[in-house]
Amino acid sequence: KKPVTVHTLQAMRDKGEKISMLTCYDASFSALMDRSGVDTVLIGDSLGMVCQGHQSTLPVTIGDIAYHTASVARGNQTMLIVADMPFGTYATPVAAFDNAVKLMQAGAHMVKLEGGAWLADTIRLLTERGIPVCAHLGLTPQSVHQMGGYKVQGKTLEGAELLHADAKAVQAAGASLLVLEAIPATLGAEVTAQLHIPTIGIGAGVDCSGQVLVMHDMLGVFPGHKAKFVKNFMDGAASVEDAVRAYVAAVRDQSFPAAEHCF
């Protein structure tokens, strides 16, 4: 398996090959995911909920993400490593750059930020300085208190138009990947068709360029709320590695997500 780069992901999108992404937080799971065919891993700030037991992602620090990114990087050989920028670490472009440097030095190949048009200057500054950016639109968990809960986004005409505009803005600013979370499947398909960069869906329908799930959700070990878009791949699997391989296969053949996982 050759190392996965931003070019690999773009080529997969251009050929219509689906990209498989999972969250990952340590070296052992990183090695397991790598040998199981996962294309890219995300050190998500979801670790605040699934590893640290918090009620939201807001308490996660840049040090937390750097620590887990370094652990994942040690277990990895070929996957593209994306690290989340935590809440409050990219309020200004310069702050974003200083914090992104910490994650890149810990072993990330790309950083992810939640937001749209307002992040254009930040995305431009990071990408011009050699830091690839993944944007994240739709349900953005760091804004849970602004959104008034974890709710499906882009359901109104106005909401859908805003999402289209934000997607175009982050692409124009230089983002090379876009996560779409908890939006109607039709909107996920439209935004993906409108862009030339790959989209990675989580509750955004099967027509995104790829899919992501939180590892603890797809292994059925997270004790909290189970979102509609979650599927437990341990059902019928003989081992954790089997479950991860089943996830990769289901993303590739588009049997996941099914209608029951979509909005």
Ligand code: KIV
């Ligand atoms: O933190 C995370 O795990 C994420 C994914 C759900 C996209 O941002």
Ligand code: NA
């Ligand atoms: Na996240």
